Structure formats: C-alpha cells, structure tokens
Amino acid sequence: MRPYVIVNVAVSADGKLSTRERRQVKISGNVDFDRVDEIKAGCDGIMVGIGTVLADDPSLTVKSPERIAERVKQGRPEHPVRIVVDSQARTPPDAKILHKGSGKRIIVIAESAPSERITALAPHAELIKTGMSQVDLKDLMHKLAETGIKKLMVEGGGTLIWGMISAGLVDELIMFVGNIIIGGEDAPTLADGLGFIHESDFPVLELTSVSPMEKGVLIHWKVK
Ligand SMILES: NC(=O)c1ccc[n+]([C@@H]2O[C@H](COP(=O)([O-])OP(=O)(O)OC[C@H]3O[C@@H](n4cnc5c(N)ncnc54)[C@H](O)[C@@H]3O)[C@@H](O)[C@H]2O)c1
Numbered sequence: 001m002r003p004y005v006i007v008n009v010a011v012s013a014d015g016k017l018s019t020r021e022r023r024q025v026k027i028s029g030n031v032d033f034d035r036v037d038e039i040k041a042g043c044d045g046i047m048v049g050i051g052t053v054l055a056d057d058p059s060l061t062v063k064s065p066e067r068i069a070e071r072v073k074q075g076r077p078e079h080p081v082r083i084v085v086d087s088q089a090r091t092p093p094d095a096k097i098l099h100k101g102s103g104k105r106i107i108v109i110a111e112s113a114p115s116e117r118i119t120a121l122a123p124h125a126e127l128i129k130t131g132m133s134q135v136d137l138k139d140l141m142h143k144l145a146e147t148g149i150k151k152l153m154v155e156g157g158g159t160l161i162w163g164m165i166s167a168g169l170v171d172e173l174i175m176f177v178g179n180i181i182i183g184g185e186d187a188p189t190l191a192d193g194l195g196f197i198h199e200s201d202f203p204v205l206e207l208t209s210v211s212p213m214e215k216g217v218l219i220h221w222k223v224k
C-alpha cells in the first residue's frame with residue numbers, strides 16, 4: 001500500500017531545474033504557479049528533498065484562500081501534510097516549511113541522523129525514521145499511506161525525484177517546459193542520482209496530454 005504519487009516540476013528547455021549554484025530560477029509564471037497550487041490543494045501530502053529546502057526555503061502551503069476554504073469545508077486541514085526527505089536532519093529549525101501556515105509537518109530521517117539535530121527539530125515536526133544512512137523511500141511510502149496520505153505531490157528536486165522514480169514509486173509526471181536555457185553539466189535536472197544503465201530498466205511513460213502554456217509547454221505523462 002502506498003499513496004498515488006504525482007511529480008510536478010518546471011524545467012528549462014534543456015531539462016534543468018535550476019542553476020549549477022542551485023539558485024532558484026523563474027522558469028514558469030503565475031498561470032503555472034496557480035496550476036501547481038490547484039494540484040497541491042487536491043493532495044493529502046506534499047514532499048520535497050532537503051536540497052530543495054536548503055536552496056529555496058519553500059513554505060509549500062496552498063496559496064489560494066478559496067482552495068484553502070474548500071479544503072476546510074471538506075473537513076481537511078488547510079494545507080497538505082508537508083514532508084521533507086532529510087536523511088541527516090539538516091532542515092534548519094527556522095525553515096519556512098516549519099513555521100508558515102498551519103498543519104502537520106513530517107521530517108523523514110535515517111537511523112544515522114545526529115541526535116542533537118533531531119532534538120532541535122523535534123518541537124517543530126513529526127519525525128519518521130527509516131533506512132540506515134539514507135531514507136528508505138519505499139518504506140516511507142508505506143508509512144505515509146498508513147497515516148492516511150492517499151495522494152502525494154513531489155515537487156523535487158532532481159535527487160529525490162530520481163530516488164522515487166528508480167524505486168518505482170511514481171504514478172504521474174507533470175512538467176512545464178519553459179523557454180529558457182540554463183545549461184551547466186552540474187545543474188540539477190528532472191532525475192539526477194546515478195541514472196539507469198540498461199534500457200530494460202528505463203521507466204516507460206505514456207503521454208496523456210500536451211498543451212502550450214505561457215511561453216512554454218505543459219506535458220502530462222503517466223508512468224506505466
Ligand atoms: N524547477 C522546479 O520545479 C524545482 C522544484 C524543486 C526543486 N528545484 C531545485 O532543485 C534543486 C535541489 O535539488 P537537489 O537534487 O539538490 O536536492 P533534493 O531536493 O532532491 O534533495 C536531495 C536530498 O534528499 C535526501 N535523500 C534522502 N533519502 C533519499 C533517497 N532515498 N533518494 C534521494 N534523495 C534522498 C538526500 O539528502 C539528498 O541529498 C534546487 O536548486 C531547487 O531550486 C526546482
């Protein structure tokens with residue numbers, strides 16, 4: 001048992017998520033941000049990797065007051081449960097994700113996380129421990145499903161998305177491809193990590209829709 005997992009990202013025309021300095025870049029505009037907000041509002045959880053928290057300091061809250069009101073009307077919390085995959089508990093205790101907006105936060109750590117960092121984070125978030133030196137994403141999905149997370153959005157970055165895809169944990173991939181080229185062999189891409197070697201291991205996608213949006217293209221894929 002695991003949640004239905006949607007990966008949503010904005011990439012440049014050359015497939016990058018940000019610059020090689022991991023500086024956040026405006027790839028899409030307000031129309032796309034509103035589209036992302038709608039998906040987020042429809043999910044029970046939203047998850048990012050620690051690299052994204054350190055680079056962007058996102059809050060990952062639902063932004064539209066109407067969507068928040070609709071969630072509350074349905075008896076759901078204002079925001080999806082916010083989850084950080086953070087093996088060594090590096091989330092800064094003053095990170096926006098821990099302080100902006102109401103609701104539950106989960107920091108997912110590995111057995112080897114230093115105890116003093118765990119102590120610093122404990123007042124701000126629920127901690128889930130899984131995996132020895134790195135978070136065990138399969139086990140995490142199982143645990144999240146047990147807490148009632150049925151639909152989960154993953155917003156990046158490239159290392160976490162690779163981890164999720166290579167473990168066969170992604171159902172849908174939604175990507176906005178923008179009209180800029182970022183370049184740089186060290187700039188994060190949609191799926192970083194080690195990469196597959198054998199063609200037989202490549203996850204195969206099924207194209208479900210393509211549409212022009214803002215100055216780029218919105219692509220929906222299903223993972224077969
Ligand atoms: N354009 C977009 O839509 C978008 C969205 C999110 C992030 N970003 C960008 O992505 C960059 C961050 O990406 P990143 O790759 O450095 O970091 P990331 O956010 O993918 O976090 C990676 C970290 O997650 C942790 N982790 C623990 N267990 C793991 C596992 N089993 N598999 C994979 N990771 C695991 C590791 O500590 C790893 O270093 C930033 O520059 C950010 O701006 C862009």
Ligand SMILES: Nc1nc(=O)c(N)c(NC[C@H](O)[C@H](O)[C@H](O)COP(=O)(O)O)[nH]1
Binds near residue numbers: 010026036056058059
């Ligand atoms: N859709 C989209 N277009 C972009 O051009 C871009 N750079 C991102 N990147 C993802 C971004 O990092 C997070 O969506 C915000 O950082 C959320 O942060 P807030 O909740 O607003 O604090 N996303």
